[in-house]
Amino acid sequence: MKHPLAYSKAYVYYLIIWVIIVVVHIGILHLYYDHSVTIAIQDAFVFNGIIALLGYAFGFAFYYISVDSESINTFVSYLALILVGAASAYFASDTLLRSVFIVDEVFLSFINEARLWRISASGFYFTSILIAYYFIQYNVDLSERKQNETKLETLLKETELNALKSQINPHFIFNSLNSVSSLTITSPEKAQEMVIKLSDFLRYSLGNNNDQFSSLSEELNNISLYLEIEKVRFGDRLDINNIISDAANNAKVPTLILQPLYENAIKYGLYETFDKVEIETKANLQDKVLSVTISNSFDPSSVVKKGKGIGLQNIQERLKIHFGSDKLLIIKTEGNRFIATIEIPQEIEPS
Amino acid sequence: MIKALIIDDEPLARDIIKSYLKDNIDLKVLAECSNGFEGVKAINDLKPDLVFLDIQMPKINGFEMLEMIDEPPHIIFSTAFDNFALKAFEANAADYLLKPYSKERFLEALEKATQKINSNAPIATQKIIKDHQESVEILDRIVVRFGNKIHIIGLETIRYIQAQDDYVDIYTHEGKYLKQITMKYLEAHLPTDKFVRTHRSFIVNIEFIDKIEVYDKESYVLHLKEGQKISVSRSGYSRLKEVLSF
Structure with missing residues (x-):
């Protein structure tokens, strides 16, 4: 000072x-x-x-x-x-x-x-x-x-942009559209379902809501759209498990903060293995802290080019500005599971 | 009758090819594969005339898969998006499908391939693989065939690479792997901050260097942490000096 x-x-x-x-x-x-x-x-x-x-x-x-x-x-x-x-x-x-x-x-x-x-x-x-x-x-x-406010706004914009980029990630979008194209021949109803899911998913992060905070259930709804789209593409190779307490569902989280964690789970888990991949989400609220743990299995024998960690950095930065701590995102590997835990204090007035 | 294979990791992507081919009586789909490992085995076992091949797949991509095959057949590539691949295709006037593609576009590509197969035209696949290899700037893994198995080598596990005529021996903690590739290519496409060409016949991972000794006036010898000795030429020594900054 x-x-x-x-x-x-x-x-x-x-x-x-x-x-x-x-x-x-x-x-x-x-x-x-x-x-x-x-x-x-x-x-x-x-x-x-x-x-x-x-x-x-x-x-x-x-x-x-x-x-x-x-x-x-x-x-x-x-x-x-x-x-x-x-x-x-x-x-x-x-x-x-x-x-x-x-x-x-x-x-x-x-x-x-x-x-x-x-x-x-x-x-x-x-x-x-x-x-x-x-x-x-x-x-x-x-x-x-x-x-600080300006910085937060910039970071949220950045997150939205990153979310958009990964949705407009050519592999995701064109392969999803190819699935739609295939389904129109074999199963038109499923094709329609897929188109609607894609639209809803794109809409959420196109910046309709400029709110810094959303409820966990809103965020998880959007993420489940994303995961269901991947499920259509890869069928029974993707398993989703959610264990969310009622109190956690209503807790507030910075908008789109979880999205990059799921994208990593898909990119390094599902895209790089022949086997099944399970993505598990656990969330509960204790002592006014929301704790969300996202874990996925991965294939340790795959040799994958590592990303630059920009997504994780952005999460870390946003948490730091909102809550003043850089210990709220913890990432670890246990055997062939990748585990990310994010803690979000609830008592602080969202700024 | 054309014998064909479909290799794609997404079931719906294979379905659309099958449904586009449904009324075609001149072509028979022998098998479908959902990854490159299955693909190598199916191509070697079934010897198809034509392969519908996706590029983005788990563990090894379509190009890495083709590197494992001695005499690859005609290929119709398909991809959602891949700049490097597009370069290689365009350089060789190869036919490729950008997902999602129409039935017309698909049949057009099939017609061209059918003509090539029926006229016994030379297969351009090897050339496409080479061009693609060149267009990739930095390698992040090397895929090798080891007996009947395919092995993916992460760069950080490579200790050193030794030239053997048209091949190289890649030494890792698990032993050595043979790969048909040139030293010149590896020198240009391995990350230059981690790998140094110390000699006409050697490339070394700097992580595994123990010490460098003077051998005689013009040359040096490099000791790896596990004890192997690697020849170092004069120009190799100056490259080492630059990367290790001593």
């Missing part, structure tokens, strides 16, 4: 404002109270310098207070900071002026009279500094939130 003054060179303005205050301070002491220039300068620099330094130091403490910016604690902390600041500025400048500099009688009496004035002035300065910090921080948070 940066010091509030470090954003867009705010320290330059901080310095300029203090220079102006010091000049005005000198002017008032010299012209209005008739103190000598030397004394006016000493007083202005010591008193304002201490406040400027303390005010700068408060900037470091500021972040820790502003974390829970809504609560009453924050207000109390600010008040404490102002009081502590004002008191220390007063005592420090008072002591310093008396002990370090040689002051005449008149000035000494001025110092005594100025107590109340010093305390209220420093209180005012600290209050102004904290308010300034608060606004800087508020604006920074706002622009960060906006940036």
Whole structure:
């Protein structure tokens, strides 16, 4: 976390404002109270310098207070900071002026009279500094939130694009259409079924819904369309098993986040073996965390060109932005099964 | 009577070919295969005149399957989409079907093939395989025949490759495999960051290199982790130097 003054060179303005205050301070002491220039300068620099330094130091403490910016604690902390600041500025400048500099009688009496004035002035300065910090921080948070939102939107667009690409993946689309063409001769009703499934599947990811989140059951419905299309192509070679708890069905998941996992299961499982491939999905909701495990068998003797992992990277990135953790997607191989587990916290307000 | 085979991993894709052929009395479908392994066996056993061959199939694709056959027959290729294959087909004026295809398009391809078969025209399949091999930029596996079996070698399991006349011996942890292919082709199509041609007769997987020693003024010898010694020529040494950056 940066010091509030470090954003867009705010320290330059901080310095300029203090220079102006010091000049005005000198002017008032010299012209209005008739103190000598030397004394006016000493007083202005010591008193304002201490406040400027303390005010700068408060900037470091500021972040820790502003974390829970809504609560009453924050207000109390600010008040404490102002009081502590004002008191220390007063005592420090008072002591310093008396002990370090040689002051005449008149000035000494001025110092005594100025107590109340010093305390209220420093209180005012600290209050102004904290308010300034608060606004800087508020604006920074706002622009960060906006940036995160934009990034999420870009990622969702990317996911949609990836989903589209794999649907318009020439092998998938043309082989599916070839199946349709074949079925129109042998079994027109099944051909119609297949065309409808293909259409529904394409429609889901063509960006009808711009929502960041969908329910798990919506997502799994779309995925089952995809798997059923593959089932028409490969018949009894594909086995689908779903074990989904009722609570899990209603849980929210980032839209299309599971799709790449199924595409991998098909690409590296079904497309690369002569045997049956089983894809199993388990989902349950526990302690406000939805856990979805997708596993598929594969043929270890197949030598397959590995992909670039862009699909998995995209999942990882989206989870990180939504939930702030990069440990929500776990991938492992156990014997001849590939297992992907994705955890989706439910208590956080979907942003 | 033309003897034909259908090789495709999708049952519906085989069905449509059969239904397009239903009324054809000059052609007999001897068998259907659902993968390249079955395909090799059926071609060798049944010696068909014509094969309807899909390219994208599990484990070995249509081209890798054809590499396993000594005298491949006429082929009508079919594919959903494959840039490399299309290049090879067009270079050889081969007939191919893009899925999904119409009955007219299918019969046209069949008519051309029938004419070639009946006129005993030379079979262009070997040339198509070669052109396809050339158009693939980087290999990711090598398919070999081992007795009656087909074996798929992952590149990471290859220790080194030694030239043997028109063939090469590919050495892996399981032993050596013979493959009809040139060193020049392998040198150009194996990933250059993993394989180095150290000598006229040797290509080495850098993962398995233990050390390189000076042999005499002009040459070096390379020791593999398992103890084999590989000759290194002067130009081979400079290639090693470049890849291993020493």
